Amino acid sequence: MERLFRYKLDHILFWTLTVGFHAYTHVGLIDQAGFGQFVLELLVRDGLLAVVIYINLLVIIPKLDHQKNYGISILLIAISLMFYVALKNLHDVYLYGNILNNPGRQTLFHNSFYNFSIVIFYLAFATTLYLSKQWYLQKELIRKIELEKLNTELEYLKAQINPHFLFNSLNTVFFQIDKQNNAARETLSRFSDMLRYQLYECNGKEIAIEKEIQYLKNYVELQKLRKDEHYDIQFTHSEELKNFTVSPLLLLPFIENAFKHVSHFNDRKNIITIELKRSENQFQLIVFNTKDPKPISGNGGIGLRNVHRRLELLYPNRHDLTVTEQPETFRVQLTLTLM
DSSP: OHHHHHTTHHHHHHHHHHHHHHHHHTTTHHHHHOHHHHHHHHHHHHHHHHHHHHHIIIIIHHHHHHHOOHHHHHHHHHHHHHHHHHHHHHHHIIIIIIISOOGGGOSTTTTHHHHHHHHHHHHHHHHHHHHHHHHHHHHHHHHHHHHHHHHHHHHHHHHOSOHHHHHHHHHHHHHHSOTTOHHHHHHHHHHHHHHHIIIIIOSSSOEEHHHHHHHHHHHHHHHHTTOOTTEEEEEEEOTTOOSOEEOTTSSHHHHHHHHHSOOOOSSSOEEEEEEEEEETTEEEEEEEEEOOSSOOOSGGGTTOHHHHHHHHHHSTTSEEEEEEEOSSEEEEEEEEEOO
């Protein structure tokens, strides 16, 4: 079934049957008006049907589904139907009234009911097929998401080395560190918070953005400890980032890769900037880093194949990912449309 949709074989089959049926029912025109008029009848009828069907399936119906603007959508559907009826009536007057000299069919509105019933039937039939296809694809998407979730959980369990024991051990080490050593205690506290977040708060499908930001902050602060004065690392986020949720740990790979591939210049600053912001229902992550002037191995330079897959599964048609690579800079911009 997926192969049928992937190669548009469903469209080819639909139009082959439609044109074939019209050719069979109008084959008499070859004797009455000639082969040229027979072909023109098929081109006009099926060409107009294709225009009306695809305008509705690709523009009007998706607009109706996403914006719930029923009045405008119904009006646009009616206009598309009248478009077909008016143009097909004109062709009928030309073919049957003028070419075949049928006086009863020389008026513009003579064949309106027939043409209207034809376009209604084919539009309804095509829409039924389209909605059935969308239902199937949505069902497959849900199945893939569930499978991806199970695989992720399995890999996560495989990667664990008694994490609860590790978490409790970190707390023990924290209290054993001399209270005067604030830097070590602060570092261990941040790491402990990150581990707690991963163990206890990332089990759901989504997490509050405030918690995700705090996790990213802790990660950036720990990474800063490994860098010297040659590195300029900035993490900023706007005040509007609250009261919505995102998929947990979705943003971290972009930041991880910035630290992984950041440059190692000695004569100038090595820069990493991370910015989170929101504009109405658009949430945006922008990660920029300088890099050494040589190709970075991996998928798109940062090895984010798994993130691409997660975005496709979790935010279908609701994400935009732009990667811009220059000889000495790398920039990732992710935009999510919030529900």
